[in-house]
Amino acid sequence: MTDLSSASARRESNWIGFRTIVTREFSRIIRIWGQTLLPSAVTATLYFVIFGNLIGSRIGQMGGYHYMQYIAPGLIMMSVITNSYGNVVSSFFGARFGKYIEELLVSPLPNWLIVIGYMAGGLVRGLSVGAIVTLVAMMFTDLTLHSPVIIVAAVLLTSMVFGLGGFINAVFAKNFDHISWFPTFILTPLTYFGGVFYSIDLLPNWARVISHANPILYMVSAFRYGFLGVSDVDIRLAFGLMMAFMAVLFAIAVGLMHKGIGIRE
Amino acid sequence: MHALSIRQLRKTYGNGVEALKGIDLDVPEGEFLALLGPNGAGKTTTIGIITSLVNKTAGSVRVFDYDLDRDLAAAKACLGVVPQEVNFNQFESVESVVINSAGFYGITRDVARVRAEKYLRQLQLWEKRKAIARSLSGGMKRRLMIARALMHEPRLLILDEPTAGVDVEVRRSMRDFLREINEQGVTIILTTHYLEEAEELCRHVAIIDKGKIIENDRMGSVLGKLHLETYVLDLQVPIAAIPRLDGIRATLIDEKTLEVEVVRGRSLNDIFGQLSAAGIVVASLRNKVNRLEELFMRLVSEDAVAGGGA
16 A cells, blocks of 8 residues: 655655556557547648648738748647647546546545646647647748747647646536537637638738637747747737636636536535 | 544435435454445445545545545545446556556556556456456456556455356355455455355445444344244145144245244254154255345335335
8 A cells, every 4th residue: 555644655656646647648649549640640731732832822921921831830739729628628538438537536646636637648649749740831831940939838838728628628528529519619710710820910900809809819829929930919918828728727627626526426 | 443434424415315314334444344235225325435436415534544534645545446337448458457547546667567467367367468458258347446446455445346247156256355355454345235245255244224324233243133034945745734833934835835934043953843743844945045135134124114115
């Protein structure tokens, strides 16, 4: 039996537990790579061929860059968002549905660590797919690096925010329809209207104002700024919002675990 | 020290059902306790609260003196649980299921691998370690859950109907295994519908019904409360009517089967003597039901009458 009476023993135990959750998530991603890693690579290739190459060549420049260069960061970020979210929502709901979430609930792991573990699983998949789509992008266009620090910070924060979002969705979901409803009807439209394919400067004033209420615009813009040095929004505001979203969603996720909503009777 | 100490535990579900009505239960360290009760009596709710899968409404639970409200992690580290329903990831390999479970308890992978071999071998699953858990038979899945529960070497093991739906041979080997780990010092709480299993394995019995503990004593003392025993006699020669038997209540089930109810402790020679004098030849004899089952049925039906239940 593990003696958890001291704080250092608990820390050590928690660290091993966290690594176990992440390892299990990583194994799951690799085991079903055809569902987790491949689709985004195929979709990104199609986007680059159709929007970037065929249609993009007629669009000309956007934000002072070739259209292909402009949309590349947006497409990478889109894949990070959908995969971070998708990994956590499907994995955590699967664990609830298959009842093996109980393995974690009966263990000494604290609730906050279970949330972080699943979020880290989303991060692993989001970053893996982001890296794959980046490689695909590099086959079609030259990616400039304006600020690697901003790129890394933006992608990490965004992935964590959507991992937490997926976790909360999975807590409330009662069936498999419920885990596809939010991504299909909310996340995808927000992503498409979040400046992935265009600069909001092209929009009429009213649409530009509405776009500023879309959180994904800030994430995509911050990420694009890291590559190109151009952004539709204030970068400081973007990072402030991402951190605020992360803090609020983390608090909600841990609160739901404490109350046992959807997981304890 | 008590392995488990429960005080005034209450649970009312959101739909208003009062599953536990203030139960008290102490389980000394090293004990092998049978927690019995009819379906819906509150056994699984009690286990759910002890293992943190169900939120309690009121009361306290201490596991090896760790209070669930104050020292949850330390209490959980002492506990191993084998649930009623399969609750492992069926797409993982058998080995991964047990090694990952150990990791959740802070056991390093190196140590976990050694323990995985030990427990998978003991539960005859070592040959299946690379198999996907979904492909296991029902009995193997149950044994896998026992192996998983032992990976962090808990001091208190709770098994919620571990032998349900398992064939006789596997059930017997699981009983032997449970007896062995209890002898090694692990406190065990067992719920089962096989009352002969509880009678054979457990030294203490607690019977729960309608959210209350209605019996809680040593197995020997509980069984000692049985005043009557019922035997079924298979007759060699058919009889048309029951002869007059002194101090024995007899019922003719069919012309070749006689059921006799006798006061516990009464000599069987006396019964056979009277039957022989009446010209009845007994071919064979058996207990009508398991003794614990008989007592259980009596207590539960008395409780229903007292509570005005059906």
